[in-house]
Ligand SMILES: NC(=O)C1=CN([C@@H]2O[C@H](COP(=O)(O)OP(=O)(O)OC[C@H]3O[C@@H](n4cnc5c(N)ncnc54)[C@H](OP(=O)(O)O)[C@@H]3O)[C@@H](O)[C@H]2O)[C@@H](O)CC1
């Protein structure tokens with residue numbers, strides 16, 4: 001009976017998406033025209049600012065704050081034609097410095113980054129339709145672990161995604177559905193043509209989070225590998241967490257150099273990856289250097305090293321998120337982080353260079369997700385103390401988000 005229910009639910013989804021695809025095409029055309037207008041205005045603005053920027057640029061060249069920009073940095077915004085805009089506008093010097101946080105960072109620097117996060121959040125207006133603010137896919141959930149994909153997927157919705165899909169094994173699907181009617185659950189990961197089953201959905205997804213509750217079964221890891229490869233071909237932002245990171249530590253080339261990927265290792269996962277890539281143990285006296293080096297070794301993709309302070313690097317800069325959380329370390333906190341990052345990575349990616357002041361959107365997204373996770377932790381701990389669990393944190397996501405980004 002449950003299978004029949006799941007089939008019906010998939011059929012309904014299928015129908016909905018056919019209609020939605022039509023609507024999206026129309027909406028895309030409208031947005032393209034809008035972007036062209038914006039671009040024209042920005043080019044005019046760029047010309048006006050050209051005189052001022054050349055003076056500031058000359059001054060900034062004497063300040064050795066960060067390594068040179070990656071040659072392909074602009075590719076983040078290619079889809080949206082922002083490369084023309086960044087070529088016209090001068091580099092955002094002030095924010096550039098505030099991002100160079102490997103030595104010192106002030107409250108003002110932090111506020112600048114918070115502001116960039118606020119910039120990428122899509123406004124709530126009556127003009128948008130279901131799906132536009134984010135369709136996120138979570139790949140994970142097996143017989144042992146059903147909580148992790150649930151936490152990630154529900155957090156994505158609470159942050160503001162419109163639709164959250166979980167791709168899990170058959171065993172896990174009914175359980176995850178029973179936690180929440182809000183989630184769309186696909187019991188496909190252990191089916192014979194699992195990769196194809198997930199691939200069908202990829203054109204409709206804005207980002208994928210791979211790993212929460214995936215487990216380490218060889219067949220499932222092979223499927224995850226196939227999904228990563230298909231997602232890369234489509235240029236979808238990929239967040240890799242938990243057992244997804246186990247896979248990457250075995251086969252780093254799978255994601256190496258794909259700069260639309262964000263890795264979110266905890267202490268153990270970081271050590272595994274670092275040793276696999278750098279052939280050295282982690283230097284516990286130089287956390288900043290280690291996260292920077294790992295990102296570089298992976299081809300400058302974004303690495304979020306979770307811990308007492310979250311360190312975020314794209315191989316050029318290191319951001320530190322030490323927003324107050326709590327001393328409670330219940331399982332599932334990393335799943336909230338990866339789920340929220342799924343949404344924020346999409347928002348930052350499509351927001352365009354002017355909203356992130358030309359900075360790597362995934363750094364901005366990661367800083368937002370870390371702050372949000374820690375704020376949710378802090379609020380839940382205030383209420384529940386030692387009995388606080390990840391579900392209590394999920395209940396705080398909405399108010400934490402408002403407090404950080406909408407006040
Ligand atoms: N409700 C659910 O369904 C949940 C399911 N989850 C899912 O579980 C799966 C496995 O994930 P994982 O994190 O347990 O595996 P892994 O990385 O091998 O760590 C294992 C060992 O590493 C150590 N260790 C960890 N942190 C450390 C630190 N900071 N500092 C020092 N040591 C540290 C620690 O070792 P110990 O202290 O026991 O010696 C720990 O036992 C994965 O799919 C995940 O998504 C979770 O999301 C939770 C909620």
Ligand SMILES: Nc1ncnc2c1ncn2[C@@H]1O[C@H](COP(=O)(O)OP(=O)(O)OP(=O)(O)O)[C@@H](O)[C@H]1O
Nearest residue numbers: 266306307308310325331332333334335337373374
């Ligand atoms: N020692 C700490 N002090 C304060 N906050 C921490 C500490 N360690 C982790 N955190 C917070 O918890 C978040 C998740 O980190 P954690 O190391 O628990 O991930 P994880 O092990 O992958 O989680 P999960 O249990 O979901 O697998 C971090 O982003 C950070 O906000």
